Amino acid sequence: MDVTAIIDPLNDAQRLAVTADSGAMLVLAGAGSGKTRVLVHRMAWQIVAGRHAPHSLLAVTFTNKAAREMRSRIETLLDMSAHSLWIGTFHGLAHRLLRRHTTEARLPDSFQVMDSADQLRVIKRILVSLGYDEAKWPAKQIQWHINAQKDEGIRARHTADVGDVYQRTMLQIYLAYEQLCDRSGLVDFAELLLRAHELLRDNPGVLAHYRQRFQHVHVDEFQDTNSIQYAWLRLLTQDANNLFVVGDDDQSIYGWRGAKIENIYRFQKDNPGHQVIKLEQNYRSTGNILAAANKIIANNSGRMGKELWTESGTGEPILLYVAFNEQDEAYFVVERIRAWVNDGGMRSDVAILYRSNAQSRQFEERLMQAGMPYRVYGGLRFFDRAEIKTALAYLRLMANRHDDASFERVINTPTRGIGAKSLDDIRNLARGQTTSLWSAAILLLQSGQLSARAANALNGFLLLIKKLGDDTADSTLHEKVKTVIESSGLKDFYKKDKDKAEEKVENLEELVNAARHFETANLPDDEDNFTELDRFLSHAALESGDMQAEEFEDCVQLMTLHSAKGLEFKLVFLVGLEEGLFPSQQSVDDIARLEEERRLCYVGITRAMRQLYITYSESRQLYGRESYPRPSRFLREIPADTIQEVRQRAQVQRPVAHINVAAKPAVLTEGHSFKAGEKVKHEKFGIGTILQTEGEGAKERVQIKFPEGPKWLMLAFAKLEKV
Template identity: 50%
Template structure:
């Protein structure tokens, strides 16, 4: 058992833990995969289990393949009979074997997410409901969310809400259609398997007897129905071995339940809990910072990362004057690090929201530094940006057929395929553009009343934009076009994270217009020399903007596998590691977001996300933010993220033009020189003595929020700690 000799003390304790329920709390970079594989190897080599009796569950096919490969390399024999796979693949296997008992036809087919949306559209239309109000993707998410909680349509409480009542009816219609067509969606695979095991005791007994040992990776990411499936399978022998990290539970918005790992010991008796706290990835300063950030969460299982790595490299904190300065610093620093011998693929730029990538993409392109947006699209390739750009292009050139078809149908306006075909046919016959064809048809008698009305409304919408572009500044026009298009209203109906992300991207486009207007001079197709941008009309500025962005978009991002800078959201970074990490947008209002600051559960998940981001760094971590940002057409002062304020000053080196970081040392700070950083808002400062009419005398401890919603934190002598809206606090400086 040479593999046991490679384990540290805690890893060995986990691998050789007694039979029964085991919870392994595996901190970031602590070797959880090695523990999971070694546990299986130990069970087999000590003859407590046979391959046939083991079920190992992962979240990705890649992880399942890696587990099987490493196990076979460790054991040097075949694992034939062992089930290793994802939740979906394993449940699919069970349904194939027991399709009749599950109420499915033998050759049932899996419905992918796009086909599911199409089926949702079909049932919405069959009910004659307005697709603007009952959007197919929203319905699909509604159905999936309830299935992940184990709820069928008939189990959903409607109360007196007509909208929800219709959604429930559509869920019922959708499921009926799936049954008739022999289709199962991804969420159905899991729910149907759980229902099968609950209603067929013989089948449940068979799998409980076969799989005496069930092992699960990334347990903190399980949802309700996944956990129910695991509880059913391990119900007899109780040999459920789960590996996860509650501090890295960042998928609550898509159904993951951190409670599954937190309360595991209340669901099973005699649970053995082992903590893996030794990190093999990061420096001491990085881990100390991560520990200080995450320990502020109330809902967690105690754990503290440590390392033998003796590097003295501090965390570098840069506070730019604005978002552009932040991005400029990142790109210039990347150039310096590349000269030192680092590869481009050693470097990652992490951000909270996809919308934040735009400035970094722009400056990397200008610097001719290859980059890749990991797990996503470049800014101007994103659907919502292409959608609004179609409207903007129609303003400049209404004869753009591609933009007309996109803007005509997004968001849905009730313009059917038959009407579009009529416009196409007339355009082909007359050899004119689709816009001209539509105008001719509106003047004639060929259209039905309904088709005439919806086309007239669309035509009026575009004409309105053509008029308004002459009356507004470019950024104001962008904001107006976004509102008038109906895109923002559509995205507000989407699930929280997805909809917020799309709206953030639209708002970032307004910021892009603002930065474009600061460029002073711009190159135009009709001019040999750069032209003063302020000498142009707004319509000409719009044309120039679209020309520039089209050229930028034509620069292909690096191919997968090519040496390139990695750009990604914090969610996408989970499970990855890089020698150098730039964690950007570290400001209250950006990260954490304003919305999450108001809700304790969401703020705790944001803090876990910060912990994940910090622990992606192996050698050098940069935490960056801006003093001010242009948001929704306004320049707002941005206070430093509370997550930065959680990090003791002795762990960081501060550089940059604006290093005013609100920082007080946490209680119990172990050594380190106390540093005092200036922070002044409307004449109030941290450490200042103030008086309040009701609460008496106190000391200012810090600030939260942005602009008019800025809050001041005061520790009062008698009333204790209070958080007050600064503009209404009525504080007197003593």
């Protein structure tokens, strides 16, 4: 292949980046501007033009999928094997280095890499050996602390004892963890990076070898690098001026997990002779979508600055829907997806993007009711999440003491000092007596075989379950759920969890909302022997098992905005744009966090290729609370001529003035005799507002918000009058 075949498909800016002379270079690549194409063509051009041999090129990215794609595209472009190129993730390449230099890295030849679960088990063993109570010193919190220290290049020996009890304890555990890993030849993921950095730093001969070998180093998603990754790259390239990085300061959204947006600015300071090339032509989205993204991100300070543009035309306006509540929001989104599919669109070209995982429940429920397959991308469906399954297990055990699976799940969550031996004794007795674990636990207590400490712990658990049942006997369903979450200690337990603690607590609070909604939506049936709790637990089990699509099935994609980075969809619904939700409540008083939220909004908008819907709700039940939020500040930052409001046919007062959008409503027509937003009068419940409608003809029913709360009514029997 000749050089022209490599550079001819490129635009001017891409060609400039690909063919630039060797030297430090920052390619500032906007969303959808072809950054992977530039990296691949850059390496291919260097090989074909005779600038560098394949074995002298190194390319680093963040995911195995991205590394495989990069290698595949180079092989296709050059029609040759890319085996001699070093292409991989930071962790993968660090592992490769350590395997080659175990002696210099002070590792045994047979060292083993631990995954996150293995690492957690090791930390729990250390807590036991040091005599620490895991209830007071959660293993996940310690895991987070150790990994964060390593990401900053900090060993236990580098940390001074400042007299603080917390820091002193963490230091002691970190030191014991390091010693155990060294003795056992164990390496965790964070250790791979730190140890690889130390290998190069402390062995001049090894460093010189790789500096000489890698004549050009390429880095993808540079804005996502952390401190130790940047230090590793600096060691390899410090004197050679041969670092080629592609990144986008406007898409730096992982500060919460250690990514340093500052590394883009450090790169410029550390490489005085560097070049900066901006890729601003977008090949993904329409002009209206890009205009909105450009205008929003311009409100962030300290940007390097770029303006995305496209040759594909203005496209459809962004459509804004103001929902009455979260159920109306989900109903609207699913109906628009249904229309898309009916017009010949693929479900897999549709994404619903949200800020918080807890928001997925309403959309999952509505998609299930519509018989529409979906997949929760990069996460679990609501009722499959561990914290939700644990809370439901408490409820199941309250409803049925002989539910062994639920007994096993909750007996030591939160940790309450019931050890593995006591559990084995219960299991053995249950098998021997052919009885349930609950009954076996009672028999074991009566036998007097347990130590006083174990007996107290087990008895406390049994009394807790009984008390939860007694205390909630006359409670409504959502009150039962709320009491279990709080009185069982689950809420406090997950608050201490450093691994997505806030998200897990929010999910638990959303379970209360699910129960409250079930109270109003669950129509009476003929099965009087089933309690409302029984029906809710059955509902949760059925929702957990169905409608999650197979890997290659045509299905709607649900995901958080963080999970959406790097993806694109023809039709995107960006939902829940409300103050306190997006941007999050934690960010509104913190400039740095607010700017990261705005970058997250920019990422969400630029996932859309052809059509973007944005929604917010006038009222929302979320995290166990009802609120009446203001529209997100990000809506006010969208140019008025790019957005159009979608309204129901009934004229309902909406806070349009707050968001300064063009008043050109697109009317939706729906075949129901009542419309959302209409006022109606009921003989018993008084005057209320229609929230949503379902079904047709004799089966049509409506949800109405009355002064005493929302209710579902069958129109055939309700005798409603329009007000």
